[in-house]
Amino acid sequence: MFSLNRTTSKRYYEDFNLDRCVATVVKIGAGYVELDATVAYPEGGGQDADHGVIVLQNGVEIRFIHAKKMYGDHLTIADFPDIQVGGVVEHIVHPDDIGHLANVRVGDPVEVRINRLRRAQLSLSHTACHLLLIGVQQIRPDAAAWILGCHIRTDAARLDFAVDERIATEEIREIEDIANAFVLRASDVRVYPHAIHPDARYWECEGNVIPCGGTHLDNTRLIGRLEIRRKSMGAGKERLSCSFNDATFATDVFHP
Numbered sequence: 001m002f003s004l005n006r007t008t009s010k011r012y013y014e015d016f017n018l019d020r021c022v023a024t025v026v027k028i029g030a031g032y033v034e035l036d037a038t039v040a041y042p043e044g045g046g047q048d049a050d051h052g053v054i055v056l057q058n059g060v061e062i063r064f065i066h067a068k069k070m071y072g073d074h075l076t077i078a079d080f081p082d083i084q085v086g087g088v089v090e091h092i093v094h095p096d097d098i099g100h101l102a103n104v105r106v107g108d109p110v111e112v113r114i115n116r117l118r119r120a121q122l123s124l125s126h127t128a129c130h131l132l133l134i135g136v137q138q139i140r141p142d143a144a145a146w147i148l149g150c151h152i153r154t155d156a157a158r159l160d161f162a163v164d165e166r167i168a169t170e171e172i173r174e175i176e177d178i179a180n181a182f183v184l185r186a187s188d189v190r191v192y193p194h195a196i197h198p199d200a201r202y203w204e205c206e207g208n209v210i211p212c213g214g215t216h217l218d219n220t221r222l223i224g225r226l227e228i229r230r231k232s233m234g235a236g237k238e239r240l241s242c243s244f245n246d247a248t249f250a251t252d253v254f255h256p
């Protein structure tokens, strides 16, 4: 696979609550900007990307509406899902701001800032998604062993499972109770890197460990009441979604 000899420094892995950082322009592409460092989490592991602005030295703000990780290297670690590590992050520029790219040069110093509310929503949604999975691991370990996909959005998160037997309504209530108990206990969440590579990461809560490179809350309390719904996706496939209608999105945890 094609691989670059440069990487974007992933400042979000140093601190999930960093909302901005200084950076240098590395490449200007058709509708995107690559920087040597970023706080913007690129779409990955089912989690939607951060949005934000790249601020030029003259104060002009270039909005980005997507962030994409490109050209990572494949890494295989025992007892860990195969992942892409390293790589660069492309900030996809809002169509109305593409004209500003004519004034940007490689080597220019900039500041990249993320939309804090969106990040707070995605981190909460992702943390909730893990609580849903822990519930499924306890009530339907057969389903939890065959995850087909996941999507973490600002307003909800979902997991798709391969199953021989559908997930019954009573089982969904039990899964929901397990997830909500984590919220009521206001449990601390910890994320940490694998010894082999800093991009291979774990999420941990009350001793439950899940390999995951996404962004998360540091405590379950802000999620509020979780509601879990099931959708049949046809033979052998089930989707469980969670929504969180009384969540608190803490934008005051962010700092420069």
Ligand SMILES: [Zn+2]
Binding pocket: 126, 127, 130, 203, 212, 213, 214, 215, 216
């Ligand atoms: Zn995660």
